[in-house]
Amino acid sequence: MENIKSINKLIASLSLLAIVSSCDPTIDSLSYDLPEANSKADETPPSASFSATETEDYLTYTFGNTSSSATAYTWSYGDGNASGGVDGMNTYSTVGTYTVTLTASDNLGVTSTSTLEIEVVEPEEPAAIIPEILNGDFANGQDDWKIADFTGGTTSPFNSSSDGSFFNYDGSDNGSKTAGAKWTQGTSAGEWVSASTRYAYQALTVTPNTEYILEYEYAIKDDTATDPTGGRRIVGEILDGHFADGVDAVASSEAGARASHVGTNAGGKTSFTLVKEQFTSNASGEISIWIYGVTPVDAYVDNVKVYPVD
Numbered sequence: 001m002e003n004i005k006s007i008n009k010l011i012a013s014l015s016l017l018a019i020v021s022s023c024d025p026t027i028d029s030l031s032y033d034l035p036e037a038n039s040k041a042d043e044t045p046p047s048a049s050f051s052a053t054e055t056e057d058y059l060t061y062t063f064g065n066t067s068s069s070a071t072a073y074t075w076s077y078g079d080g081n082a083s084g085g086v087d088g089m090n091t092y093s094t095v096g097t098y099t100v101t102l103t104a105s106d107n108l109g110v111t112s113t114s115t116l117e118i119e120v121v122e123p124e125e126p127a128a129i130i131p132e133i134l135n136g137d138f139a140n141g142q143d144d145w146k147i148a149d150f151t152g153g154t155t156s157p158f159n160s161s162s163d164g165s166f167f168n169y170d171g172s173d174n175g176s177k178t179a180g181a182k183w184t185q186g187t188s189a190g191e192w193v194s195a196s197t198r199y200a201y202q203a204l205t206v207t208p209n210t211e212y213i214l215e216y217e218y219a220i221k222d223d224t225a226t227d228p229t230g231g232r233r234i235v236g237e238i239l240d241g242h243f244a245d246g247v248d249a250v251a252s253s254e255a256g257a258r259a260s261h262v263g264t265n266a267g268g269k270t271s272f273t274l275v276k277e278q279f280t281s282n283a284s285g286e287i288s289i290w291i292y293g294v295t296p297v298d299a300y301v302d303n304v305k306v307y308p309v310d
Contacts, residue, residue: 044068044069045069045106045110045112046067046068046069046070046104046105046106046110046111046112047067047068047069047070047104047112048067048070048073048102048103048104048112048113048114049065049066049067049068049102049114050063050064050065050066050067050088050100050102050114050116051063051064051066052064052100052116052118057091058120058121058122058123059091059092059093059094059095059120060089060090060091060092061089061090061092061100061118061120062087062088062089063075063087063088063089063090063100063102064087065086065087065088065102065104067102067104067112067114069106070104070105070106070112071105071106071107072084072104072105072106073085073086073102073103073104073105074102074103075088075090075100075101075102076100076101076102076103077090077092077098077100078098078099078100078101078118079092079093079096079098088100088102092120094120095120095121095122096119096120097117097118097119097120098117098118098119098120099115099116099117100115100116100117100118101113101114101115102114102115126207128206128207128210128212128308129205129206129207129285129308130307130308131204131205131206131306131307133202133204133289133304133305133306134202136169136303136304136305137164137168137169137178137179137302137303138160138161138164138179138180138181138301138302139178139179141160141179142156142157142158142160144202145157145158145181145200145201145202146201147199147201147243147244147245147246147249148244148245149244149245149246150245150246150247151245151246151247152195152247153195153197153246153247154195154196154197154198155246156198157181157198157199157200157201158181158182158183158187158198158200158291158301159181159182159183159184159187159198160179160181160182161179161180161181161182161300162177162179162180163177163180163182163219163269163270163298163300164177164178164179164180164181164300164302164303165177165178165180165217165219165272165302165303166178166270166272167217167272167302167303168303169303169305177270178302179302180300180301180302181200181291181300181301181302182298182299182300183198183234183292183293183295183298183299183300183301184293184295184297184298184299185225185295185296185297187293188228188292188293188294188295188296189235189292189293189294190228190229190230190294191228191229191294192228192294197292198292198293199246199249199250199290199291199292200289200290200291200292200301200304201243201246201249201288201289201290202288202289202304203242203243203286203287203288204286204287204288204289204306205285205286205287206281206285206287206306206308207281207285207308208281208282208283208284208285209280209281209282209283210280210281210308211278211279211280211281211308211309212238212278212279212280212281212306212307212308212309213276213277213278213279213305213306213307213308213309214236214238214259214261214275214276214277214278214279214289214304214305214306215274215275215276215277215303215304215305215306215307216236216274216275216291216301216302216303216304216305217272217273217274217275217301217302217303218234218236218263218265218272218273218275218299218300218301218302219267219268219269219270219271219272219273219299219300220232220233220234220263220264220265220266220267220268220269220295220297220298220299220300221266221268221269221297221298221299222266222267222268223297225296225297226296227296228294228295228296230262230294231264232264232266232294232295232296232297232299233262233263233264233293233294233295233299234262234263234291234292234293234295234299234301235260235261235262235263235291235292235293235294236260236261236263236275236277236289236290236291236301236304237253237257237258237259237260237261237289237290237291238257238258238259238260238277238279238287238288238289238290238306239252239253239257239258239287239288239289239290240252240257240258240282240286240287241282241284241286241287241288242286242288243288249288249290253290257290258279258280258281258282258287259277259278259279260277261275261277263275266297269298269300272300272302278309289304289306291304
């Protein structure tokens with residue numbers, strides 16, 4: 001009888017131990033993983049997705065991560081470059097088509113990938129500015145050709161004349177002379193420079209660092225007047241910058257014009273020579289037309305144009 005009681009006590013003790021053990025919160029079966037700090041919730045498997053944006057540098061792209069339920073990311077940019085981190089950025093070495101892959105994973109090691117094909121294309125150069133030459137055919141006399149001020153000189157740019165080219169501004173034959181600009185010995189530069197010397201001036205804005213052409217027609221009388229040193233001539237120039245005072249424009253011309261054509265063909269007042277002087281615009285795109293004569297006899301200019309090289 002005593003043995004039966006002892007056995008019953010042992011069974012009761014073992015049962016109590018089993019109950020206590022099943023409630024022990026340290027038991028491995030009840031443990032679980034906490035999410036890493038700053039990770040996205042792992043309520044569902046990760047889903048990778050992203051967007052691509054071209055920057056001002058057409059070779060560089062940024063990639064915005066729009067994935068969900070992921071805590072780690074790996075970027076492969078399709079050119080051999082790769083990175084980690086939430087968002088991506090890559091600069092490609094050349095144009096081409098690239099497949100970008102984002103691999104997103106969570107703390108349980110579940111992964112998801114998303115791919116996007118991008119085309120890196122060099123943008124077309126914008127068309128060069130074609131500046132408007134105001135009163136380029138001198139039909140409105142001196143309008144638009146006067147510099148604002150001229151210390152010690154005159155702002156009058158030339159003598160208006162009816163002895164211009166036989167061609168209209170669009171290149172069509174007028175059948176007779178058109179209006180033009182005229183220089184005489186009294187309005188010449190060079191050895192005859194004075195307060196009455198006249199310079200035609202017009203400020204332009206063009207595309208920087210671009211090839212352009214300065215075009216115009218000129219004619220010089222062919223009589224027996226004594227020529228100046230260097231010969232009778234019409235000078236057409238492109239100066240660097242815009243100028244408010246003729247003195248500064250003269251100084252720029254003397255220091256070296258961006259383009260300069262010295263026309264010495266004295267074939268007579270009706271024999272116009274076409275000039276096409278190529279030049280490269282400066283870094284600012286701010287240039288000026290500057291035209292003057294050095295001549296003992298009447299000389300003429302007409303149909304002034306500036307346009308980009310084809």
